[in-house]
Amino acid sequence: DQQVKQNSPSLSVQEGRISILNCDYTNSMFDYFLWYKKYPAEGPTFLISISSIKDKNEDGRFTVFLNKSAKHLSLHIVPSQPGDSAVYFCAASDGTGNQFYFGTGTSLTVIP
Amino acid sequence: DTAVSQTPKYLVTQMGNDKSIKCEQNLGHDTMYWYKQDSKKFLKIMFSYNNKELIINETVPNRFSPKSPDKAHLNLHINSLELGDSAVYFCASSQDLAGDSIQYFGAGTRLSVL
Numbered sequence: 074d075q076q077v078k079q080n081s082p083s084l085s086v087q088e089g090r091i092s093i094l095n096c097d098y099t100n101s102m103f104d105y106f107l108w109y110k111k112y113p114a115e116g117p118t119f120l121i122s123i124s125s126i127k128d129k130n131e132d133g134r135f136t137v138f139l140n141k142s143a144k145h146l147s148l149h150i151v152p153s154q155p156g157d158s159a160v161y162f163c164a165a166s167d168g169t170g171n172q173f174y175f176g177t178g179t180s181l182t183v184i185p
Numbered sequence: 186d187t188a189v190s191q192t193p194k195y196l197v198t199q200m201g202n203d204k205s206i207k208c209e210q211n212l213g214h215d216t217m218y219w220y221k222q223d224s225k226k227f228l229k230i231m232f233s234y235n236n237k238e239l240i241i242n243e244t245v246p247n248r249f250s251p252k253s254p255d256k257a258h259l260n261l262h263i264n265s266l267e268l269g270d271s272a273v274y275f276c277a278s279s280q281d282l283a284g285d286s287i288q289y290f291g292a293g294t295r296l297s298v299l
Binding site: 075107114115117122166167177 | 189220225226229230233275282283284287288290293
């Protein structure tokens with residue numbers, strides 16, 4: 074039962090353009106959503122998060138949008154840079170610490 | 186100074202053997218986790234410990250047993266290894282169990298069972 078899904082396994086974007094990574098979830102009890110970034114041979118590192126009471130959170134070039142009615146969130150990176158090339162994981166939690174789920178990841182390639 | 190370190194980085198072993206993976210965090214966090222990333226790249230939580238107490242124990246075989254001697258360490262012991270155990274195992278820690286608590290990951294241990 075995959076409660077967090079990232080349906081695009083890969084994405085290629087030109088440097089300077091916008092990258093949009095999508096994530097869908099099924100559990101309406103999720104309270105927090107986080108994005109992690111992972112380089113090869115390293116563990117995931119935290120990128121940005123959003124609480125379910127918000128619909129947008131911005132941090133520099135990274136913005137996360139949450140659409141609760143659609144159970145969908147997206148990560149926007151603008152402008153995209155070659156160093157952004159990595160696997161991006163969406164994650165969701167119910168706020169109690171008892172449920173924590175990662176998506177399968179989207180591999181982003183930013184072409185110089 | 187690595188915040189979350191796990192050893193070994195690579196582990197190659199025969200079916201039926203028993204092996205351990207160690208994890209240590211120097212962040213002063215209360216909560217630690219073990220994740221398994223399988224061949225499909227699905228990152229699935231296996232266990233979480235908060236102040237040395239087991240909180241999450243997902244449906245993993247009994248052959249997997251976590252041991253937390255103190256808050257800074259969460260080791261993973263695997264008995265009678267099987268081919269399907271081959272995966273990358275990640276250790277992580279967070280300040281607490283709050284849903285928005287950021288998790289810090291180790292670099293992973295690639296386990297290959299032959």
